[in-house]
Amino acid sequence: SQTIHQWPATLVQPVGSPLSLECTVEGTSNPNLYWYRQAAGRGLQLLFYSVGIGQISSEVPQNLSASRPQDRQFILSSKKLLLSDSGFYLCAWRVSSYNSPLHFGNGTRLTVT
Amino acid sequence: QKEVEQNSGPLSVPEGAIASLNCTYSDRGSQSFFWYRQYSGKSPELIMFIYSNGDKEDGRFTAQLNKASQYVSLLIRDSQPSDSATYLCAVNKPAGTALIFGKGTTLSVSS
Numbered sequence: 110s111q112t113i114h115q116w117p118a119t120l121v122q123p124v125g126s127p128l129s130l131e132c133t134v135e136g137t138s139n140p141n142l143y144w145y146r147q148a149a150g151r152g153l154q155l156l157f158y159s160v161g162i163g164q165i166s167s168e169v170p171q172n173l174s175a176s177r178p179q180d181r182q183f184i185l186s187s188k189k190l191l192l193s194d195s196g197f198y199l200c201a202w203r204v205s206s207y208n209s210p211l212h213f214g215n216g217t218r219l220t221v222t
Numbered sequence: 223q224k225e226v227e228q229n230s231g232p233l234s235v236p237e238g239a240i241a242s243l244n245c246t247y248s249d250r251g252s253q254s255f256f257w258y259r260q261y262s263g264k265s266p267e268l269i270m271f272i273y274s275n276g277d278k279e280d281g282r283f284t285a286q287l288n289k290a291s292q293y294v295s296l297l298i299r300d301s302q303p304s305d306s307a308t309y310l311c312a313v314n315k316p317a318g319t320a321l322i323f324g325k326g327t328t329l330s331v332s333s
Contacts, residue, residue: 141319152325153266153310160319168320199265208254208273208314211321213265 111136115200115214122221128173128187130217132200135181140202142183143211144175148196159183160205195221225249226313228324237333241298245311245324248292255287255294256312256321259305266310269296301331 115132134140144156155168157175165175172191176184183200200214227246235241254273258266272278272285284297298305308328312321
C-alpha cells in the first residue's frame with residue numbers, strides 16, 4: 110500500500126529564517142506531488158505541483174519554492190520566511206491519472222514569529 | 223466568482239438526522255468531484271468521489287452530482303457526533319492537474 114510521510118509535524122521559525130519541509134511517498138512510482146497551504150480560517154491554497162522529477166509548476170507567486178530531486182520526494186523551501194507564511198502545510202500525492210483523488214500527508218504546522 | 227463555493231456553516235444537526243452539505247463550482251468543464259473530511263488540526267481525508275451525474279452511495283454517505291446546475295452535494299445519513307468536522311469539496315479543473323478546494327463547511331452533530 111502507498112504511504113506518504115511529511116515532516117516535521119510542527120515548526121516555529123523566526124521571520125527571515127530559511128525553511129525546508131520534506132515529503133516522501135512510498136509504494137508507488139511517478140506520482141503527481143502537491144504542496145498546499147491552509148491558513149487559519151481559510152481554505153486550502155495550492156502552492157506547487159509536480160508531474161515528474163525536476164518539473165515544478167507554481168500556482169501562487171510568493172517567497173516559497175519547491176523542488177523534486179527524486180521521483181517520490183518533494184521539498185518546499187524558503188530563503189526568508191515572512192509572518193504571512195504561517196499556516197498548515199500539506200503535502201499530497203495522486204497517481205498520474207486525471208480523475209484520481211489526492212491523498213494527504215499529516216501536515217506541518219508552521220508558526221513564523 | 224470563486225471556483226468552488228461552500229457555505230461555511232456551522233451546520234448543526236441532531237444525532238441520527240441527515241446532514242446535507244452543498245457545493246457549487248464555476249468551471250462547466252469540470253469532470254471529477256471529491257469530498258474530504260477534516261478534523262480540527264488534522265489533514266483532510268477522502269470520503270468519496272463522483273464523476274457522473276446522479277447519486278453515488280457509500281455506507282452512510284451519498285454524493286450527488288448535477289453538472290447542468292454545476293452543483294455537487296454530500297448527504298450523511300444517521301449523523302453521529304464523530305461526523306463533526308469540516309467537509310471540503312474539491313473539483314478537478316478540466317485542463318489542470320490539481321484539485322481546487324472550497325473553504326469547507328463545518329458540521330456539528332449534537333448528541
